[in-house]
Amino acid sequence: MKAIIYLRISDDRTGLQLGVSRQREDCERKAAERGLTVAAIETDNDLSAYSGKRRPGFENVLKSVKTGKAQVVIAWSLDRLQRNRRDELRLYEACRDQGAQLALVNGADLDFSTAAGRFVADALGSVARMEVEMKSDRQRRAAQQAAAAGKRAGGRRPFGYDADGMQVRPAEAAAVAAGFESFLAGMPLGEIARVWNEQGFVTGQARRGANAGQPSPWTRSSVRDVLSNPRYMGKRAHKGEIVADALWPALVPEETWQAAQAILTHRSGQVTPNAAKYLLSGIGKCGVCGGNVHAGANARRGVRGYRCAESTGHFARKAEPVEEYVAQVIAARLSLPDAGHLLTDSTKADLPQLRAEATALRQRLNSLATDFADGELTAQQLRAATARINEKLAAAEHAMADAGRVDVLGPLIKTKDVRAAWDTLRTSQRRAVIDILATVTLHPPGRGTRTFNPDTVSIEWKLA
């Protein structure tokens, strides 16, 4: 029979006293006494840089047992052999499956090829398994408790905060708030990434490949990660659910965050911000059939145009006069003295009350789980109550999202010269404003007409 010797150096008391050469001599003597050929000697040094991560020697021992290269594992003692309960369990299982033996210099041998040996191994194994499970239970409960207390989970430094996740970094925090605002105003994720990169901000993630170790620049997906992280409205999530008010300060109000989620998940009727180059493509309507308006340039004459997406026969017309007219009408509407009411009247939402309601509903959800765990609720009652509260919570979040979205108009209404402000907006932002305020319908321009006729573009207000 062939044996594999396993030696381990660690910084515990026996590990230091028991040098590797002493372990080795004792194990080789054990092999000689039993008449075993030593196929290999594996050593792990827990003091090395690999400590806590991998034990290549131990993995080799497992492999040798599993592949039948060795039928006996020799070690100085059980606690030299395994560092933790999980590894212990893996070793027992490998030996049991192969009928291998454990021979210890210091301790009784275990022969997994006999019924008695397997019995002892099973008993030792189930103790090990129970300890592993209890440990992960403890870790799970600790994670839940930390979440319910609004504590941070750990991990990379979150953008906008110090490494502890608690202290705000003002410059980054301002960028986050501006990012949310721009997104709600129709700026695509990729453009927000470009802005942050231009401002010199980097993600907490390290690059791979050519520039490995350097911080990664912002991308669409890392910006999306920021905008969808409940941390930024000061909430702590656990397993995808918001479970508590966080201990760190919020960078945006809850309704702003909810509005961003509505757009990210396509819950809102709003056109998802995209890089559409034309003001009205996808949001304008055809006056003939009600279908969507598409960009339809006349390539031969190099003129930008719009046409019906359903049929070219419905209409095709020049884009510029239409866009100029829409800009004038929107600016005129937002310049009226009552424009401020568009914000308040349209939302009709009592934000502080909505926020309080959502918080209360989430707390209720948490206490339901506790009541269920304490046996005060049956599974059926828990399900029914959870469904009811989730429905109310969804309604409150939806109302907040609507309220948050209308903030797009804020910067335009607060200014004195609306038209000048409009002209500074990006196309994506203008599209968001139009989509909130009005439905624009394009009719055929009329045969042979050279001058723009305002009657051929109708603008219907969504917000009164």
Ligand SMILES: [Zn+2]
């Ligand atoms: Zn049409």
